[in-house]
Amino acid sequence: MAILSDEQMRFLAIHSISMSRVFDASGMKRSVYQAAMRELSMTIAIGVSPCNAGGHTMKTRSGHCPQCGTHNLAFLLRHDEDGYVYVADSKQSGIVKIGTAGDVRTRITTLNNWGYGGVSDWRVHYHIACAKAGKVEFKAQSLLQSYRISRTYLKGGNTVDCQELFACSASMATESVQKAVDQIMPSKRLAELSKAKVAGVAKPEAVRQPNQKIAIQIKGPVYIRELAQLMGIKAHHVVQDLLKMKIHLLLDQEVSRQTAEKICKKRGFVLKT
Incomplete structure (x- = not known):
């Protein structure tokens, strides 16, 4: 299990990369963790082999060192794109997750199929169409920093660490998202998005809840x-x-x-x- 250094934490904060976009690739082959990152829409892998130039142990899902070349992040971050910010919770474990997705239904199905964070009963508690969805996600998670927890799960025989989960109520997580929206999104833009489906995004009502066929x-x-x-x-x-x-x-x-x-x-x- 990889542990982020202070330098890496500062780098993520400077570039507003939330922990929900960081994937623990410890012990995984490059092809394996890259496939997993694409499926989960992860941006940064940690616990990988050091880069030749600076010995950094973070990679983008394209295999580049983000610390040696921040331009490698430009295509992946897309913080200004429209999308959904969601709050998912697990009745079994009592934990919550804040994330972004273009298709919320597919994301929740993927989380449950993976047993993400050792949980397989993820369900959507709240979701909202957002401009600058990545920035809203990062801000909402930062508001819950004191509630952040780390959990592990097994994938392909490897232990994967999840560091973007929170030990708080879904209502509290929802409130943090709403505060982030108020700070980042202009009210006019929010009104426009609330009336129309975000381009290329599945309808929220299509999200499958646990035990719902x-x-x-x-x-x-x-x-x-x-x-x-x-x-x-x-x-x-x-x-x-x-x-x-x-x-x-x-x-x-x-x-x-x-x-x-x-x-x-x-x-x-x-x-x-």
Whole structure:
């Protein structure tokens, strides 16, 4: 498990990178942690091999050292983009998470599939469409700094550390997000976003809560890529499910409706004709 140095903490603060964008890649191969970071929309990896120039142990998900070249962060940060800032909570553990997402439904599904922070019952307590979503997220988390906790979970045989979770009520986390919005977003812009769906963002009501089944409709055989898209997951996850069923197929091949139904059921979806 990697521990951030004072220098690294200062670097993250200067560039307004919240801990929810930092991924503990200790013991992982580069290809493994980069794939995980893309799926979870992480920006910075820690616990990686030192860079040649300065011996820094942080990397972007593109594999570059952000401390040697801050230009490597420009494309990844995108703090001024519109999106959703959400508060997720876990009834089982009593902890909360503040994050950003373009598609809240997919993000919560991913968190639960990963058992993120050792929790698999994440649910959305609050979400709001924001301009400068990354800055709102960072500010909201900084307001809860005294409640920050660290938890670990296992992924691919490696222990992953999560440092952006909070031991407070979901209501308190929601209040911190609302305060951050008031400080960062102009009221006029907030009104515009509240009336319209953010471009490319899934509707908030589509978020799946724990134990709530989402219906997927297909009429017959379906391509693996299409099935994955319907469930909001990566296509290779469907291939992994098939391998566990001793079915060997490629991404551009079809699965029968009966097989698709088994995969959907495993992942909490209901298949309709």
